[in-house]
Amino acid sequence: MDELTRAISSEGVNIRTHYLGASLALTGCVTSTEALKEATRQHSRPSGAGLSGFIQPLTGQWYLPVDQGSSFGGLQGISAERAPRDAYFLIHDTEKQESQEPLRGDKTPQQQVWFGPVAARIRQLAKLQPGWDSYRAVAVGVRDVENALAFMLRVLRPDTPAPSVVALPRGGVQLEWHRGGMDIEVEFSGGRDQGLYYRDVVTDAEWEGPSDVGFEEFAIAERLAEASSRQGR
Amino acid sequence: MTSGDDRSVLDDTRLYRRIHPNFIVHDHDRDCNRLSQGAFNDPEMSVHLGHILEQEDREPADVLSGFTGHCLVSIAAEVARKHGQAIVPSATDDDRSHGEVVGDKPKTVRRAFVASASWEVPPEDPCPEEP
Numbered sequence: 001m002d003e004l005t006r007a008i009s010s011e012g013v014n015i016r017t018h019y020l021g022a023s024l025a026l027t028g029c030v031t032s033t034e035a036l037k038e039a040t041r042q043h044s045r046p047s048g049a050g051l052s053g054f055i056q057p058l059t060g061q062w063y064l065p066v067d068q069g070s071s072f073g074g075l076q077g078i079s080a081e082r083a084p085r086d087a088y089f090l091i092h093d094t095e096k097q098e099s100q101e102p103l104r105g106d107k108t109p110q111q112q113v114w115f116g117p118v119a120a121r122i123r124q125l126a127k128l129q130p131g132w133d134s135y136r137a138v139a140v141g142v143r144d145v146e147n148a149l150a151f152m153l154r155v156l157r158p159d160t161p162a163p164s165v166v167a168l169p170r171g172g173v174q175l176e177w178h179r180g181g182m183d184i185e186v187e188f189s190g191g192r193d194q195g196l197y198y199r200d201v202v203t204d205a206e207w208e209g210p211s212d213v214g215f216e217e218f219a220i221a222e223r224l225a226e227a228s229s230r231q232g233r
Numbered sequence: 234m235t236s237g238d239d240r241s242v243l244d245d246t247r248l249y250r251r252i253h254p255n256f257i258v259h260d261h262d263r264d265c266n267r268l269s270q271g272a273f274n275d276p277e278m279s280v281h282l283g284h285i286l287e288q289e290d291r292e293p294a295d296v297l298s299g300f301t302g303h304c305l306v307s308i309a310a311e312v313a314r315k316h317g318q319a320i321v322p323s324a325t326d327d328d329r330s331h332g333e334v335v336g337d338k339p340k341t342v343r344r345a346f347v348a349s350a351s352w353e354v355p356p357e358d359p360c361p362e363e364p
Contacts (some may be wrong), residue, residue, distance in 0.1 A: 125255075133253045134300050135279035164258035169275040176269060179261035185270070185340075197340050201262070208340060231261060 117162035180227030238319035244311035247283035265360035270343035285330035
């Protein structure tokens with residue numbers, strides 16, 4: 001990971017890293033299209049780390065490099081040269097994940113059922129102006145959106161249903177699922193993950209703690225996917 | 234008593250809060266719409282004081298005037314105080330009923346607010362028993 005981070009950083013791209021077990025997601029601010037082009041060249045498949053795409057958080061627009069295929073399911077495919085200067089990108093370490101669940105690095109975002117609704121929702125939230133709640137709410141913070149996206153890419157399965165994405169009055173976002181006999185809430189605010197709230201609706205048992213830990217301990221992504229499949233939605 | 238709390242706002246006073254549609258989330262198990270506790274995630278949460286509305290002979294739903302698509306909930310002042318909140322009247326030029334529920338609102342407090350809240354103007358297909 002360090003080598004990858006250094007390689008991209010040296011090309012003028014600011015990187016923040018999120019590392020959990022075998023799941024690697026990098027988010028960064030593209031500071032030059034040349035750097036983006038070079039990052040794409042260096043880290044495209046099959047060299048190890050696959051560049052999954054670029055996202056413009058304020059619009060929710062997801063861009064895929066043209067050399068990764070031309071079927072985008074309504075999403076926009078562009079060349080690296082045409083990526084917006086203020087785009088952000090997400091990278092997955094496909095090599096490390098080959099032995100993991102069939103997810104993430106080998107799946108481009110449009111293949112994940114939750115991504116489309118989430119991207120559409122982010123586009124809506126990006127339009128919220130200060131005072132949007134009719135009181136004194138502030139606009140949604142880009143960092144919190146980034147962190148929420150990185151979290152979802154880390155922990156969700158392709159067939160995990162999309163959460164409700166709720167803007168918070170002080171600028172954060174909250175992901176919520178109320179299905180499968182569970183109430184799930186994950187809050188991102190102040191530039192960081194504020195943790196998971198889990199409630200078993202049947203037993204009324206509650207749990208609060210680190211989001212990634214809770215998702216794994218309670219097999220939340222899997223249970224949500226199964227519930228969605230049973231419910232047919 | 235919490236610092237800054239105005240005890241002239243009696244415990245049985247209803248505190249009304251407009252709910253932006255963003256805070257309405259779907260419960261897929263029950264196929265109904267519920268209130269996200271994110272609606273209360275503000276350390277200086279604006280509300281409308283019920284006793285001022287009564288003095289002005291205004292209906293609670295009047296505070297929705299001009300805010301298309303919003304819903305309205307209320308909680309009792311007593312519930313807010315029970316969770317360490319101060320109730321602070323803060324009238325504005327155009328709304329004498331405006332006040333704030335001041336204090337940190339960790340998840341436990343927000344959940345308690347949701348559990349005790351009543352819909353005054355509900356969304357479509359509200360979940361029964363709880364907002």
